[in-house]
Amino acid sequence: MTRQQILHHLRGVFAPVVTPFNRRGELDERGFVSNLRAYQNAGLSGLLVAGSTGEAPYLTERERLRCLELARSLIRPPMLLLAGTGLESTRETIRLSREAIRRGADALLIVTPSYYKPRMDSPTLMAHYRAVADAVSRPVLIYSIPQFTGVNISAETIARLSRHRNIVGLKESSGNLAFVREVLAASQAGFRVLIGSALIVLEGLKAGAAGAVLGPADYATELCVGLVQALAARDGERAAKLQSALASLVTDIANPFGIAGIKAAMDERGYRGGQPRLPLLPVTAKQRRQIAAVLSRALAALKS
Numbered sequence: 001m002t003r004q005q006i007l008h009h010l011r012g013v014f015a016p017v018v019t020p021f022n023r024r025g026e027l028d029e030r031g032f033v034s035n036l037r038a039y040q041n042a043g044l045s046g047l048l049v050a051g052s053t054g055e056a057p058y059l060t061e062r063e064r065l066r067c068l069e070l071a072r073s074l075i076r077p078p079m080l081l082l083a084g085t086g087l088e089s090t091r092e093t094i095r096l097s098r099e100a101i102r103r104g105a106d107a108l109l110i111v112t113p114s115y116y117k118p119r120m121d122s123p124t125l126m127a128h129y130r131a132v133a134d135a136v137s138r139p140v141l142i143y144s145i146p147q148f149t150g151v152n153i154s155a156e157t158i159a160r161l162s163r164h165r166n167i168v169g170l171k172e173s174s175g176n177l178a179f180v181r182e183v184l185a186a187s188q189a190g191f192r193v194l195i196g197s198a199l200i201v202l203e204g205l206k207a208g209a210a211g212a213v214l215g216p217a218d219y220a221t222e223l224c225v226g227l228v229q230a231l232a233a234r235d236g237e238r239a240a241k242l243q244s245a246l247a248s249l250v251t252d253i254a255n256p257f258g259i260a261g262i263k264a265a266m267d268e269r270g271y272r273g274g275q276p277r278l279p280l281l282p283v284t285a286k287q288r289r290q291i292a293a294v295l296s297r298a299l300a301a302l303k304s
Contacts, residue, residue, distance in 0.1 A: 033074065038271060045079065051213070114149035198216050260275070
């Protein structure tokens with residue numbers, strides 16, 4: 001796809017796909033492909049490979065790139081293929097990003113470096129993102145998820161980065177609606193904010209966000225897509241009902257059980273979730289039953 005086509009389609013709902021593993025703890029390619037095939041005609045705008053939900057910190061570089069190769073063989077325009085390629089050093093981020101582009105990534109999601117937290121101030125982050133954006137041929141999105149990284153990138157810093165031609169958007173996963181509004185107000189016109197928290201997706205879209213990258217889209221795709229469709233149709237009552245259902249998936253699955261809960265929910269819906277990679281532990285049988293009950297209640301919102 002051309003740059004302009006990528007920017008045009010950088011809106012709507014994206015699923016941050018999980019990375020299934022087999023009993024030996026290795027990449028389950030068959031399960032990964034099966035999941036992606038199920039997403040092809042689900043109304044999604046695209047997929048994110050090697051994001052937080054994909055357990056990116058626990059994947060080898062080879063595994064990340066292999067997942068991209070498999071995804072590219074299936075995902076066709078207008079669906080977009082986003083790739084998580086942020087590493088701790090600028091040099092390695094550029095190298096991995098270029099490898100991801102060679103394997104077909106349409107855009108790159110670059111998480112804030114975080115190991116040397118006291119040094120991750122505005123000048124450092126701006127230098128990092130500008131260097132990456134200068135060095136790659138595909139659009140770059142900033143990835144802010146301070147609950148995991150411990151790094152807060154300011155709205156002012158994001159606004160200044162939004163003026164770079166190749167830094168085209170932000171995935172904002174803190175769930176802080178006030179911050180999302182601040183970024184939207186301060187950033188360059190056309191800068192795309194993607195909501196990364198299902199708790200605030202409806203209000204974020206109303207505020208002007210272009211779309212969302214939502215964990216529940218992995219196993220409750222119809223809820224996420226339905227919310228966006230209801231909003232577009234100006235059906236506020238249905239949109240609010242679906243937002244409430246999505247919020248329950250966060251508060252009762254993602255928050256208490258993390259990636260293991262998301263993967264268990266996928267198993268319940270007939271996808272290939274399986275176990276997370278150690279040190280993350282799988283859910284218990286009791287927790288799995290709780291997840292199934294939460295899912296059943298949330299999906300009932302589609303019928304009411």
